[in-house]
Amino acid sequence: MTAAPSWGAVALCTVFVALAVALAHARRLALTRELVWAAARAALQLAAVGAVLGVVFAVAGVPGSLAWVGAMVVLAGQVAGYRGRGLHRARLVAAGSTATLTLLLAIGVIAPVPRAIVPLGGMVVSGAMQAATLSLRQVRAAIDEARPAIEARLCLGLSARQAFAPHTRAAARTALIPAIDAAKVVGLISLPGAMTGLILAGVAPLTAVRYQIIVMYMLLGTTTVTAVLTTYLAQFTAFDAAHRLRPAQAPEE
């Protein structure tokens, strides 16, 4: 049995927004307009996405769903690349890394239907984007802060890969920690989103759990591949052919 809320119930929930606005106003948090704007924007964005997904599910089929996920990959690559700007060709690195999820989709765990491809693909893209973002930030920080150590290794005849290896390892480890921590505490601190949604939609808890385990495992695989590949590719863009660190570029704002 499903317990889908009506649009009337959704409208009723604006009372929570009104409560937040009233409280923010009373405490002079200077966030009243922000709260209203955020609430309105969330509703509009979700309504728009829901309408588009409806069309995708009904009309576009599997090719349309894959195109949707592909667009998410490009967008995620841009966002992750933006965080690593200042690195040579950061956007290319990020886009290339997030594209690795295509491999995970290809092994057939996800049923080739739009209703599975789009939401699960979105979760994987999001996880990959976070891993790529964290990796690029760590690589950038290493180049900014550990330049003397990297150059000290280069001065002893070590290759760019050898000189940068301690930092690529540290960057990949840092990028993986959130996904590993999330997997460790999943279900203990809060029920994860996919499982919550399925249970609310009336699916049996043990069936919802199967979906959630698949999602967690896919996220662990994707984030690991993304973090390792991002840091691996970044070393090629951070150094030139003569095993020299490229000059520092404009710092992140």
Next chain:
Amino acid sequence: MPFSMTDVGFDRQGTPLLDGIDADVGQGRLTVVTGPSGAGKSTLLRLLNRLAEPARGRLAFQGRPLHEFDVLTLRRRVVLVAQHPVLLTDSVAAELRVGRPGLGRDDAGLLDRVGLPEELLSRTTAGLSGGQSQRLCLARALALQPEVLLLDEPTSALDGAAAQVMLDLARTLTAAGTSVVAVSHDRRWVRAADSVLVLDRGRLAEHGPPQTLDYLPEEP
């Protein structure tokens, strides 16, 4: 002739940091590069092991253009020790092996050459002073048995006695055929040099034996 520079120039973001450098570095000689701060001295050292690339002119090593050498091999033959010591491992013994893992070595002998006691071999690098770290970095470079040693302000973190050990070591190395190029503001190094390059605002102001120079750095 380890190095010969002909009209060498280097730019950073379009601004010339070095320009029109014509100079030679003699085999088994102590060459000291001196001059006011910001003159381009450290940049000149970085050109010699290809941590930087000249924008103009010809830079040759053993008679061949520098860029014709495999860069990793070149950096084992021409080793640069930076001004600020950076230790790369947790232990003194491991530090000596960074550039040449797996080779037979005389770790105690390396420490002795830079005036550090053998007992340090069992220590971690965490407790070393700035001066000890600087000397350990030099020992790490010597482990590669370089043909040319590039030293950027080798005595900046050392007291008078330790600085003298460094200078004596440089002279010992040159006597054994190693060429040493040192950036230094220390008058003792300038006076002890076989040849001095005086840089001023990126140009070679003077070049020759120390007794022929007008420029002498301030007393330390």
